[in-house]
Amino acid sequence: MIPSDFLPPALGPQRTFALVAGVERYDISHRWNLRGPARDALRFAQWLTGPAQVPPGNLRLLLSPLDEPDALHWPDSPAMDALRTAYRPATEENVKAALLDELPQCDGDLLWIFWAGHGYLGPRQELMLPCADARPSQIRHLNLDSALRWWRTDLVKHRSFPLQAALVDSCRVDAPRDARWNFGSTDYGGGSAVPGRRQFRLYASREGEAAQNDAERGAGRFTEALLSELGARSLRESVSGLPVAARSIHRTFQELRERGEGWQLPQFLVDRDWDACSFLDDGLTAPAPPRAARLDQQAWDGLAEVFEGRELPRCAYEAYAWAFRAAGCTTPVGGGLPGDALLEVVQDLDERQGGHGGMPLAVPFVRFLADRAGTAGDAAWAGRLKGWVDATRERLVLPVLPPPPPPARTTVVHVGLEPPPDGGPGLRARIWLSGERTEQIWESGGEPVRLDAVRGELLRRLALVGASPPEGGEAGPRTRGGVDRIEFHVPYELLDADFDQWSVPRGPAGRPRALGLLHQVVVRCPQERVDTRAEWHASWRWLCTRGGRHPEAVRVVKETDVTDVLGMELADRPAPACVLAHTVAAPHAGLLEAVLEGGVPVAVWRRGGGAPAPPLLDLLAPHGPDGRPDPGALDVLSLPARVREVRRAAAGAAASDRSAAQRDSGADQLVLLWDDPDDIPGFRSLA
Numbered sequence: 001m002i003p004s005d006f007l008p009p010a011l012g013p014q015r016t017f018a019l020v021a022g023v024e025r026y027d028i029s030h031r032w033n034l035r036g037p038a039r040d041a042l043r044f045a046q047w048l049t050g051p052a053q054v055p056p057g058n059l060r061l062l063l064s065p066l067d068e069p070d071a072l073h074w075p076d077s078p079a080m081d082a083l084r085t086a087y088r089p090a091t092e093e094n095v096k097a098a099l100l101d102e103l104p105q106c107d108g109d110l111l112w113i114f115w116a117g118h119g120y121l122g123p124r125q126e127l128m129l130p131c132a133d134a135r136p137s138q139i140r141h142l143n144l145d146s147a148l149r150w151w152r153t154d155l156v157k158h159r160s161f162p163l164q165a166a167l168v169d170s171c172r173v174d175a176p177r178d179a180r181w182n183f184g185s186t187d188y189g190g191g192s193a194v195p196g197r198r199q200f201r202l203y204a205s206r207e208g209e210a211a212q213n214d215a216e217r218g219a220g221r222f223t224e225a226l227l228s229e230l231g232a233r234s235l236r237e238s239v240s241g242l243p244v245a246a247r248s249i250h251r252t253f254q255e256l257r258e259r260g261e262g263w264q265l266p267q268f269l270v271d272r273d274w275d276a277c278s279f280l281d282d283g284l285t286a287p288a289p290p291r292a293a294r295l296d297q298q299a300w301d302g303l304a305e306v307f308e309g310r311e312l313p314r315c316a317y318e319a320y321a322w323a324f325r326a327a328g329c330t331t332p333v334g335g336g337l338p339g340d341a342l343l344e345v346v347q348d349l350d351e352r353q354g355g356h357g358g359m360p361l362a363v364p365f366v367r368f369l370a371d372r373a374g375t376a377g378d379a380a381w382a383g384r385l386k387g388w389v390d391a392t393r394e395r396l397v398l399p400v401l402p403p404p405p406p407p408a409r410t411t412v413v414h415v416g417l418e419p420p421p422d423g424g425p426g427l428r429a430r431i432w433l434s435g436e437r438t439e440q441i442w443e444s445g446g447e448p449v450r451l452d453a454v455r456g457e458l459l460r461r462l463a464l465v466g467a468s469p470p471e472g473g474e475a476g477p478r479t480r481g482g483v484d485r486i487e488f489h490v491p492y493e494l495l496d497a498d499f500d501q502w503s504v505p506r507g508p509a510g511r512p513r514a515l516g517l518l519h520q521v522v523v524r525c526p527q528e529r530v531d532t533r534a535e536w537h538a539s540w541r542w543l544c545t546r547g548g549r550h551p552e553a554v555r556v557v558k559e560t561d562v563t564d565v566l567g568m569e570l571a572d573r574p575a576p577a578c579v580l581a582h583t584v585a586a587p588h589a590g591l592l593e594a595v596l597e598g599g600v601p602v603a604v605w606r607r608g609g610g611a612p613a614p615p616l617l618d619l620l621a622p623h624g625p626d627g628r629p630d631p632g633a634l635d636v637l638s639l640p641a642r643v644r645e646v647r648r649a650a651a652g653a654a655a656s657d658r659s660a661a662q663r664d665s666g667a668d669q670l671v672l673l674w675d676d677p678d679d680i681p682g683f684r685s686l687a
Helices: 037-049 078-086 092-105 143-151 223-231 235-240 242-257 299-308 318-328 342-352 364-375 379-396 451-464 533-544 564-569 591-597 616-620 635-654 659-665
Strands: 016-023 058-066 110-116 127-130 139-145 163-169 200-204 267-270 412-418 428-434 438-443 485-489 503-506 511-514 520-524 554-558 580-581 600-605 671-675
Touching: 016 127, 016 143, 037 058, 037 078, 037 110, 037 163, 037 223, 037 533, 058 078, 058 092, 092 139, 092 143, 110 143, 127 143, 139 143, 139 533, 143 200, 163 223, 200 242, 223 242, 223 267, 235 242, 299 342, 299 364, 299 379, 318 342, 318 364, 342 364, 364 379, 364 564, 412 451, 428 451, 438 451, 451 503, 485 591, 503 600, 520 635, 533 635, 564 591, 580 591, 591 600, 616 635
Parallel strands: 016 058, 016 110, 110 163, 163 200, 412 485, 485 520, 520 671, 554 580, 580 600
Antiparallel strands: 127 139, 200 267, 412 428, 428 438, 503 511, 600 671
C-alpha cells in the first residue's frame, strides 16, 4: 500500500481525470461483437463519479454498445445524466482525441484509463485494443503500451499527472499472423521522459490468456472483482490501496484456477518508482500448492519416437479436451488444437501443467490416443502409446488415470447408387450396415433397378436391423438402439433428390412418416472428389482438429458469390469446411460444382433452390451474446443431428396454425451433403 503521505498533497476528485471506454460493437464483423464491456464502462464511471466523487466533466466516456444507448442501464445520478449526453462512440479518432489531445492539457494529479473490450498482442507484445471502427482493411486500435510511454514524456504538462493507472478488462492473446488482420504499425512517439511519473497497470489476464466475459449478466469477471474491491472507497483510499486490491483480485482468480474453474489470471505491473521498489504480482501470494509434474527428458525422448511420422489423428481434439477433464481442469476457451503436430499439442499441455491432483495434462492426452488407436485396430501404435503412459506414470509417481470414455457408437446404413455402365435407365444399388463392424447387407443383381425398388429394399432392411428374426423369415444384423443415420452415396445428378422425404410406414396403422424425421439423412458424392481428394481430406482434418467449431469453418454463399472461380477460392485453404447456400437458383447451377471442386466436405441447401427464410444460419447456428446466429459456435460435426431437429420442428409447425408460413420457409426441404472421407465403405465402383 502507498503511504498516504506519499500521495500528492492536492490529490482529490477535482484533480482526477479519466478515459473510460467500453466497446461491444465492431465494424469488422458481427462475430467480434460481445455483450458486457459497455455496462462495465458505465459501472466504472459510476464508481468514479459516485464514491470517488470525480466531476463528470473530468471523464471522457467512450461507448459503442450493441444495443441503442438508451437501452443501456444508466445509473440514476446527476453525474451519470451528464455523461449520458456527453459520451462519444469508441472510434480510433475519438480515443486519440481524448487520450492524446484533451486529457494531456488538463491540470491533474491522477489519470485513470479503464478499457473493456477485445485485446490482442502485437509482434512486439504490445497490447492493441481494437476500436469500434476496426475494419478488415485496417483494424483501428489503441496501442496501450505506446500510449503509456507517451504519457511519461514531457508532451504532458511537466508537473501534471504524477500518478497514472491503467485497468484493462480484455484478452491478451496473440493477434493471428494473417494478412486479413491488418493492425498496421501504431506508435505515438513522445518526447523526453519525465522522472517521477509512476504508472500502475492491472490487466484481466496474462500474456496469451483470454479474459472471461459473462454474456448473460453482461459483465466481465475481472471488472466484477475490481469493482467489488473498490466498493465505497474514497479516491485517496482507492489509490493508496490499489496494490492491495490487485493482490486480492489475484488471489480470487488464483483460487478459481486451482479449482479448475478458469485459466484467466490477472496480472498487475507497478512501475519501480511507485513506492521505490519493484512490485510485481509473481510470488506475492502465499505459497501455492504443489503443481502438477512436468515431463522429463526421458518422456520427451519417448514421445519423439512414438509420434514420429504420425499426423494428428481424427480424435486429437477429443483427446486434448478430455485431458483437462481427467486432470480436473477447465478446458481453455477458444476451442481447437494449439498446433498442427502432436508434439506441438503436448508442448502446450506441458506448459499449462495440470490440476491440483498432480497429473500432467500430457499423460491423459496420450492415454486417450492409445485407447482410440486400439479401437481403430492399430494395435501396434496403441501398445507403444500405452507403454509410454505406464512408464511415465511409474517414473514420475503419478496418480491413477480413469479410463477414457468409449467412442460414440453410431449405426449407419450406407446406400450406394450408380448409373449402369452402359448409361441406360435405372441404377445399380448396394446397401451396407456400419456399426461395430461394416458389412454389405444387400446388392441389386441382374438388371438395374428403379429408385422405388431401392426404397422398398431399404425399408425392409431397416425393419430387419436390430429386430428378432421373424418366424420363417430372414434375420437381420443385430444393433443396439437402431439406425442413427442413413447416408446416400449418389451420382452428382441425384444430390438434390428427396431421399429424406421417402415415406416410411410407422405404428400399427402404418402411418406414413418422412425418412428424414426418423433418422439423420445425408447425401454424399465421393466419386466426384477424385481430382480434389487432397483438399477434401485436408478440410475434414482441419475441421476435426478444431472440434467442429471455428469462426472460419462455415461460409454462407449468396447468389452473387456463385461464380466460375468460387470452387478455386474454396480450395485455396482448408477453411471453410461447410458451405451454407443462401441462393435462389437451383443448387446445380454452379453451387454444388464449386463445393465439390473446392474439396468442401459439408454443405446445406434448400432442395430445388430458393433461399430459406429465415436464413440457414438462423435455423442451424446457436445465437451469440448479441442475439445473432454465431457461425463460430455452430458444431459442424453435429450437423446431421441438427438438420433432423430442424426438419422435425418444421413438421411440428406444419401441423399448427403456422403451417403455411413454415412450409414457405423450406426448413423441411433442407439437403445436407456430408462427405466424411474417413468413413466410405465399398468405395470401389459398383459397375
